[in-house]
Amino acid sequence: MIVLTRRIEAADRVDGTVTLDVDSRIKSRLRVTLDDGREAGLMLDRGHLLRGGELLADAAGSLVVRVLAAPERVSTMRCDDPHLLARAAYHLGNRHVPLQIEPGLLRYQHDHVLDDMLRGLGLTVEAEQAPFEPEAGAYQSAPHSHNHSHEHSHDHPFVRLPSHA
Known part of the structure; x- marks a missing residue:
């Protein structure tokens, strides 16, 4: 082999x-x-x-x-308005979604919940088959899995907050 x-x-x-x-x-x-x-x-x-x-x-x-x-099922959002594009990137980043960022384009692994969120911001989202090349991120070298539960924490595992006891 x-x-x-x-x-x-x-x-x-x-x-x-x-x-x-x-x-x-x-x-x-x-x-x-x-x-x-x-x-x-x-x-x-x-x-x-x-x-x-x-x-x-x-x-x-x-x-x-x-x-x-490989082409895979992705959601692609195209937008010429830099402010609206930044808002979309902010909301997707806040959910820790691996994201491909190009001029006028955001792409993520297809997720109808995220698609609906972006449509609620006034954007058009298209589900398609395309290669997915996400940003590696500042603190990681590869995207990680994500879920869309309502439980969400930004707690870092190595940060200990003082107790109020």
Whole structure:
């Protein structure tokens, strides 16, 4: 089996491709099937979201594979108004939603509750199939799962507040 162990900046040739959704591109240890059917394993350094277009190589550098971001079900909001775009990003960020940010565009994994929230702000949201390339974030290197329960905490696990006893 092919074992891809490192990221490389450039290569004279590419020997194959692997198409992965964002949930797979988060993982550093993963068994994958290359687009030509060959089996491979990812054994990469932790803490890095694989991006579409990145190159991976085996330990010897004799095999190079390009990562492709798979189209997946996403919600896309396009807006030319910078203020409205910032408001939408604020509300999605407040819910810790992994978010792809581009000029005039916000994209997140499809969620009808979030779609309705943005529509309530006066925005148009479209569900579509597209590659999802979220921001890594200031304190993390990959998106994390989220839920939309009404219980929400910003408590940091290492911060201890004084008791009032």
